[in-house]
Amino acid sequence: MRNTGGERVDEAVASAVALLRTATDRDWEQVRARGLEWSCRMTAVHIAECLVGYAGQLTGRAADGYVPFEISLEEGTGNEGALRVIEAMGGLLSATVRTTPRDVRAFHSYPFRSANREGFAAMGIAEVLLHTHDIAHGLGLDYEPPAETVSYVLTRIFPDVRPGPAPWPTLLWATGRGELPGRAPVTEWRWHNNLVIGGDRLTLEGITPASAADLAVGGDGGFTWAGDGPFEGTREGAGIMVKQYEEGLLRPEWGMFALVRREDDRAVGAMGFHGPPDEDGRVEIGYDLVEAARGHGFATEALRALSAWALAREDVTSVFARTEPGNTASQRVLARAGFTRVAADGEEPAYELRG
Known part of the structure; x- marks a missing residue:
């Protein structure tokens, strides 16, 4: 799956600026953007601040906070000048997303205190699209950005939002800016960057709906894989995750994780939950490795890390796993990961780790 984040940032900025240029002769200072305390002018500056701020997080490799800077327009800058600043800051984020290595993460507060280049691209695009919508409404303009650009945002930082009939109305609904038939209004919302769990030799990277969809149809999901690529179970699990997303049942932290080897940034397998904890606090886990990575303890390391993360939560009392009768390696x-064999529900051996 090719890194298209930079292209999508460019598309978002181009669509926003093209619309707003039709109204540069208006007084943006005296008109408030929809749903905000800011004027249209201040909202435009905020868009530029977000774009360069996200670029700064990535280029500065910010680990535990936001890079401390802000921007301001020169005195006397008109509306056209403000749009030129948005274009310039968008170019900085686009270039940063294109050149930042895949495994780099930087600080962002919500929800898991970091994001990768796709996350920052999606957040920057969301800021552009949503706040251009706010400005456009204040100025009496109609705005609808490219559908693929909106989908990029939804499938990367809104994994818990069930797709609607079209991407743009879905994003507006998910951020409290519109309505969708059959869905209650949204009054509070947050986007979700993917969860990452560190191990000794591996990083467990939460797979987004975009990556899962690519894996399910034979792609690489945005990862460089060891050996011959994803094993059959990984692709099947990705397909299940896509179905959960499409049905609005996906809980991102209870989804699927790629097991990425730190020494060479190659994915060696996948591990994930079958769903959130049940009413008894039990969560079921499954995994597989590419053949070239077996026999090195990677599955044991990942299982310990993911089980420990789960058992540290108040809503989990045990982690459960099944294996085929003849799969002695599993x-x-x-x-080795500390699980004990328990009575099976069927013919498959069952194992459990309790908190």
Whole structure:
């Protein structure tokens, strides 16, 4: 799956600026953007601040906070000048997303305190699209950005939002700016960057709906894979995750994780939950590795890390796993990770790790 974040940033900025240029002769200072305390002028400056701020997080490799800077327009800058600043800041984010290595993450407060280049691209695009909508409404303009650009945002930082009949109305509804038939109004919202869990030799990277969709149809999901690529179970799991997303049942932190080897940034397998904890606090887990990565303890390391993350939550009391009767290698992995064999629901051996 090719890194298209820079292209999507360019598309978002171009669509926004093209519309707003039709109204540069208006007084943006005296008109308030829809739903905000800011004027249209201040909202335009905010868009530029977000674009360069997200670029700064990535280029500065910010680890535990926001890079401390802000921008301001020169005195006497008109509306056209403000749009030129948006274009310039958009270009900085676009170039940064194109050149930042895939494994780099930088600080962002919500929800898991970091984001990768796709996350920052999606957040920057969201700021452009949504606040251009706010400005346009204040100025009495109609705005609808490219559908693929909106989908980029939804499938990367809104994984818990069930797709609607069209991307743009869905994003507006998900951010409290519109209505969708059959859905209650949204009064509070947050986007969701993917969860990342660190191990000794591996990083467990939460897979987004965009990556899952690519994996399910034979793609790489945006990862460089060891050996011959994803094993069959990874692609099947990705397909299940896509179905959960399409049905609005996906809980991002209870989804699927790519197991990425730190030494060479290659994915060696996948591990994930079958869904959120049940009413008894039990969560079921599954995994597989590419053949070239087996026998090195990667599955055991990942299983320990993901199980520890789950059991640290108040809503989880145990982690459960099943294996095929003849899969002794998987059974040894579970035993090394601290699981004990329990009575099976069917013919498959079952194992459990309790908090």
